Amino acid sequence: MNDYLSGLKEGRLKLHSLEKEMPPKDAVAVRRAFIEMETGKKLDKIGDFTINIDRAAEKNCENMIGAVQVPVGIAGKLKVNGEYADDEFYIPLATTEGALVASINRGCKAITLAGGADVRIQRDGMTRAPVFAAKNVVQATEAARWIEENITLLKEIAETTTSHGKLLDIRCFVTGTNLHARIEFFTGDAMGMNMVTIASEKVAAKIQEETGVVLVALSGNMCTDKKPSAINVILGRGKTVVAGVFLPDDLIKSTFKTDSKTMAEVNMKKNLVGSARAVSLGFNSHAANVIAAVFLACGQDPAHVVEGSNTITTVEQAEGGVYVSVTLPSLQVGTVGGGTGLDTQREALNLLGCAGGGETSGANSRKFAEIIAAAVLAGELSLIGALGAGHLARAHKQLGR
Numbered sequence: 001m002n003d004y005l006s007g008l009k010e011g012r013l014k015l016h017s018l019e020k021e022m023p024p025k026d027a028v029a030v031r032r033a034f035i036e037m038e039t040g041k042k043l044d045k046i047g048d049f050t051i052n053i054d055r056a057a058e059k060n061c062e063n064m065i066g067a068v069q070v071p072v073g074i075a076g077k078l079k080v081n082g083e084y085a086d087d088e089f090y091i092p093l094a095t096t097e098g099a100l101v102a103s104i105n106r107g108c109k110a111i112t113l114a115g116g117a118d119v120r121i122q123r124d125g126m127t128r129a130p131v132f133a134a135k136n137v138v139q140a141t142e143a144a145r146w147i148e149e150n151i152t153l154l155k156e157i158a159e160t161t162t163s164h165g166k167l168l169d170i171r172c173f174v175t176g177t178n179l180h181a182r183i184e185f186f187t188g189d190a191m192g193m194n195m196v197t198i199a200s201e202k203v204a205a206k207i208q209e210e211t212g213v214v215l216v217a218l219s220g221n222m223c224t225d226k227k228p229s230a231i232n233v234i235l236g237r238g239k240t241v242v243a244g245v246f247l248p249d250d251l252i253k254s255t256f257k258t259d260s261k262t263m264a265e266v267n268m269k270k271n272l273v274g275s276a277r278a279v280s281l282g283f284n285s286h287a288a289n290v291i292a293a294v295f296l297a298c299g300q301d302p303a304h305v306v307e308g309s310n311t312i313t314t315v316e317q318a319e320g321g322v323y324v325s326v327t328l329p330s331l332q333v334g335t336v337g338g339g340t341g342l343d344t345q346r347e348a349l350n351l352l353g354c355a356g357g358g359e360t361s362g363a364n365s366r367k368f369a370e371i372i373a374a375a376v377l378a379g380e381l382s383l384i385g386a387l388g389a390g391h392l393a394r395a396h397k398q399l400g401r
C-alpha cells in the first residue's frame with residue numbers, strides 16, 4: 001500500500017491507472033486511502049459496501065473509491081393492468097425524502113382497491129440527433145432530402161453495429177446552414193444511449209460522405225438527452241406511456257380524506273394553470289419524485305429524471321368519482337446495460353420481475369416502464385389528495401423531519 005501511496009504522491013502513478021497495476025478491489029482501496037491521506041478526511045463509511053467492485057469499477061464508475069447508500073423503501077402492492085405488466089407489484093423506492101414512500105404507498109392502496117391502473121405504451125424509440133454544417137441553405141436542404149430518401153440504406157448501416165437495435169426513423173430539421181438529423185431506434189430491453197450513439201456515428205459518417213455536409217457534433221441537442229425540451233414532449237423519447245384509473249367517491253373519502261371536486265380543482269389550478277403560468281414543462285405534482293426513487297433503486301441513469309419530469313396529470317370529475325391519468329412522454333428505461341447489472345440494483349429489478357432481457361426483445365423494459373407509470377399515478381393521486389385535504393405540511397412535519 002505505502003509504495004502505491006508514495007507513487008501517487010510523487011506522480012509516478014495516476015489515480016485512474018491503478019486498475020492496471022492491481023485488481024479493482026485493491027485499486028479502489030488504494031485510491032480511497034490516498035484521498036484520505038491527501039485531505040485528512042475519513043472515508044470508512046464510503047468504503048463499506050456490498051456491490052461487486054470488479055463490475056462497478058470496470059463498467060460503471062471511473063476513479064471509484066466506494067459507494068454511498070440510499071435507503072430503499074417499499075410501496076404496494078400496486079395492481080397494474082398493462083400489456084406487459086399485468087400483476088400486483090411491490091415497488092422499490094430509493095429516497096431520503098421522508099413522507100415520499102408513505103405517499104406513494106397510499107396511492108398504490110387506492111389504485112389497487114379501485115381495480116388497478118390501466119397502462120399503455122404509445123411509442124417506443126430512443127433518439128440521437130447529430131448536427132451537420134452545410135455551406136448554405138441549399139446544401140442543408142438537399143442533404144435533408146437525401147437522408148429522407150435513403151433511410152433504408154442508413155438503417156442497414158446502423159444495424160451492422162448492434163444485434164438488438166433497429167433504426168425506426170430519421171427526422172431532419174434545417175436551421176439556416178445547420179442540419180440536425182434526429183435518428184430514432186428501437187433498443188430492445190436496453191435504455192439504449194450507448195447503443196444508439198455508436199450506431200449514429202456510422203450513420204453520420206455515411207451522410208457526410210454522400211452529401212458533403214460536415215459532422216460538427218454527434219449529439220446536436222435535438223435528441224434531446226438530459227435537458228428539458230418540448231421536442232421530447234411532442235415527439236416522445238424512450239417510452240411514451242399513459243396510465244389511468246377511476247376512483248369512486250367513497251374510496252377518495254376513505255383514502256385521501258377529500259372529495260372528487262376538490263381533487264379536480266387542485267389539479268386544474270395547480271398542475272395545469274400553475275404550470276402554465278410558470279411556463280413549466282411539467283404539468284404534474286411530483287412525477288420526478290417517483291421516477292427518481294425507482295431509477296436509483298433499479299440502476300437507471302438518474303439524469304433521465306429530467307425527461308421523466310415532463311409528465312402531464314389530468315383529474316376529471318366523472319359520475320360517482322374521478323378519472324385520473326398520467327402521461328409520460330419520455331420515460332427512458334432499460335433492464336439490461338448501464339447500472340442494471342450492479343448487484344443491489346439488479347435485485348430491485350428482479351423484485352419487479354423484469355431484470356435482464358425479456359422473452360421477446362423489449363418486453364422487460366416495457367413491463368418496467370408500465371410499472372413506473374402506474375407508480376407515478378400513485379404518487380400524483382396521493383399528493384393531490386393531501387393538498388386537497390390540507391395535509392401536505394402536516395405529513396412532512398410528522399414523517400419528514
Ligand SMILES: CC(C)(COP(=O)([O-])OP(=O)([O-])OC[C@H]1O[C@@H](n2cnc3c(N)ncnc32)[C@H](O)[C@@H]1OP(=O)([O-])[O-])[C@@H](O)C(=O)NCCC(=O)NCCSC(=O)C[C@@](C)(O)CC(=O)[O-]
Pocket residue numbers: 097099100101102103104105106107109255256257285286289382383386391392395396399
Ligand atoms: C403521509 C400521508 C401518506 C398520510 O396519509 P393519511 O391518509 O393521513 O394516513 P393514514 O394513516 O390514514 O394512512 C393512509 C394510507 O397511507 C399509507 N401510509 C400512511 N403512513 C404510512 C407510513 N408511515 N408508511 C407507509 N405507508 C403509509 C398507507 O397506505 C395507509 O393505508 P393503510 O396501509 O394503513 O391501510 C399523506 O398525508 C400524504 O401522502 N401526504 C403527501 C406527502 C407527499 O406526497 N409528499 C411528496 C413529496 S412533496 C415534494 O417533494 C414535492 C412538492 C410538494 O414540492 C411538489 C409540489 O410543488 O407539489
Ligand SMILES: NC(=O)C1=CN([C@@H]2O[C@H](COP(=O)(O)OP(=O)(O)OC[C@H]3O[C@@H](n4cnc5c(N)ncnc54)[C@H](OP(=O)(O)O)[C@@H]3O)[C@@H](O)[C@H]2O)C=CC1
Pocket residue numbers: 161162163164165187188189190191192193194195196197225301334336337338339356357358361362
Ligand atoms: N453514449 C452516450 O452518449 C450516453 C450514454 N449513457 C449511458 O449509456 C448507458 C446505457 O446505454 P445502453 O446502450 O442502454 O447500454 P449498454 O451500453 O450497457 O449496452 C447494452 C447492450 O446490451 C446488449 N443487449 C443484450 N441483451 C439485450 C436486450 N435484450 N435488449 C437490448 N440490448 C441487449 C446490446 O448489444 P447489441 O447492441 O450488440 O445488440 C446493447 O447494445 C448507461 O450507462 C448510461 O448512463 C447515457 C446517456 C448518453
